[in-house]
Amino acid sequence: MAGARARRRARRAGARAVIVPVRGDTAGLLNRLGALRAAGDVPLVGDERWPQAHRDAVQAIAGGTEPPADAAWATLTSGSSGSPRIVLRTAESWSASFAAVGRLMDAGPDDAVLLPAPPAASMTLFSLAHALGGGPRPVLGSADRSRASCLHGTPQALRAVLDAGPPPGLRAALVGGSHVDDALRARAADAGVRVCGYYGAAELSFVAVDEGDGLRAFPGVELSIRDGELWVRSPFIALGYLGPGGPLRRDGDWATVGDRAELVDGRLRLLGRADDxxxxxxxxxxxxxxxxxxxxxxxxxxxxxxxxxxxxxxxxxxxxxxxxxxxxxxxxxxxxxxxxxxxxxxxxxxxxxxxxxxxxxxxxxxxxxxxxxxxxxxxxxxxxx
Incomplete structure (x- = not known):
């Protein structure tokens, strides 16, 4: 074990965060991500829609700070509350949830997962990492969606898929990013699609899951409310940030991003960020x-x-x-x-x-x-x- 750690440290000497452009097909993107991981570098998928100033700022952070030795993936926060930040995480902080995600989507390596959000989105990059780890094959962009049996995206993405007519084999949707309302869940059920909503954050990954009866702790996650603020203990928490920091705070094994919440009968009720x-x-x-x-x-x-x-x-x-x-x-x-x-x-x-x-x-x-x-x-x- 000590020898393996030493070899990993040696491979990591001079490691860097690399912005990966999205070009070519999905297989090519997966190959590039896998090659960077094998070399010990930390992939950060870019987005061709980024304004030049944003791209320059991200590149300055990625090129100016060396990630820690155990960093494996870099994602950008959504920017829904302000400027995006680069979040670093270990390989295990995602791979530890692969089995639970596979069960929730009832999907394995022979299935295909529809990913409406671009690869720069944290939820999509998670699914690409899952594919490299033996999860369902990703279906991105304009690829043939007819073979998809599950979806990982936001409520808006699920609604758009239903509006366009869902793929004939679509049977499950893992939906995060915001609340899944009852009308959307019922509409999906009418189309034969079982919806599993979840709450998470780029810094915390999966926190709670809703299979139709309210948000409960995601498998392997412990929840605690301290002075109205949600704290999480789990194996899925990120390392921290590359460059400028953000809302992630720690107390030993526990972490928070400042979301206000309450627990009622074991169900999590989110109340937004304190500063909102x-x-x-x-x-x-x-x-x-x-x-x-x-x-x-x-x-x-x-x-x-x-x-x-x-x-x-x-x-x-x-x-x-x-x-x-x-x-x-x-x-x-x-x-x-x-x-x-x-x-x-x-x-x-x-x-x-x-x-x-x-x-x-x-x-x-x-x-x-x-x-x-x-x-x-x-x-x-x-x-x-």
């Missing part, structure tokens, strides 16, 4: 709670709730909603008004409404920071509710 809370007059509003109400309104695809600074009261609650193509207009406004009046306390009701297509991260999650910027800058339409 809106202080309005004497009330503290958790955006996640208001967003859940708005997403349940017919015709609303998604919603982002945030605060608009206001003298005397602190902030006004505002909502940026994305409406579907068939339920917009007066009907949606009437339904939103009714939901606000009947399901939200007065302090929680949005006072400003915006409507449009929500900006999204590479994986398909709402890009909160950019959505808020656009609304505050007047770049999206006001909605009269």
């Amino acid at each position: 809370a809106i202080l309005s007059a004497s009330a503290t509003i958790v955006p996640e709670e208001v967003e859940a109400v708005l997403r349940a309104v017919p015709g609303v695809r998604d919603a982002v709730v945030f605060g608009l600074p206001q003298t005397r009261v602190g902030a006004l609650v505002a909502a940026f909603v994305e409406l579907d193509g068939t339920s917009g207009g007066a009907g949606a406004r009437k339904s939103l008004r009714a939901a606000s009046l009947t399901r939200l306390a007065p302090a929680h009701r949005p006072r400003r409404w915006y409507a449009g297509e929500l900006p999204r991260t590479a994986s398909g999650k709402p890009a909160r920071a950019e959505a808020i910027r656009r609304a505050r800058a007047g770049e999206v339409d006001r909605l009269g509710v």
Whole structure:
């Protein structure tokens, strides 16, 4: 064992994080990732849609800092709450969950997993690592989707697949990134697709899983609530960051990224990040709670709730909603008004409404920071509710 560690350290001398361009077919990408791993380098998959300034910033971090000896993979945080960061993790921090993920998707090496998000997304890179470790074969981009038996993506991605007509053999979907609403789960079930939702983070990997009766601890994970903040102990936690740090904090074997939550009868209820809370007059509003109400309104695809600074009261609650193509207009406004009046306390009701297509991260999650910027800058339409 000591000799193996010494050989690994020797191979790792001068190791670097390498940005991998996405060119050619999936097999070629897997071969490049496998070769970099075999050489002891740390792959970080790029995205051709990155602005040049973003690409230069990532390259400066990747080229200017040597990763620790046990780093095997590098991913970017989604950027849903601000600037992306490079997260480093060991090979084992992902491979330890492969068996559980395979069971949840009922998929093995003879199956194919549809990956709607680009390879730069953490969830897709996980599935590529899983494929290298004997998991289902990845189906990326414009590849033939008809052979896919499972999907790993966001609720938005699952909805798009259902809209387009799911592959005939699709039987399971592992869905993360944001909450899976009951309507989407029921629609998937009608199409013969079993949905397994999960909560995770780039720094924590899988944390909790929802097979239809609420979020419970993912196999091998322990959960604890400390002063309203979720802490996790598991073998899936990342090493930390390459370059500038982020929200990951540790206390021995436990770690947190600052998500607020509560545990009720063994089920996890997420309440958003502490720094997302809106202080309005004497009330503290958790955006996640208001967003859940708005997403349940017919015709609303998604919603982002945030605060608009206001003298005397602190902030006004505002909502940026994305409406579907068939339920917009007066009907949606009437339904939103009714939901606000009947399901939200007065302090929680949005006072400003915006409507449009929500900006999204590479994986398909709402890009909160950019959505808020656009609304505050007047770049999206006001909605009269």
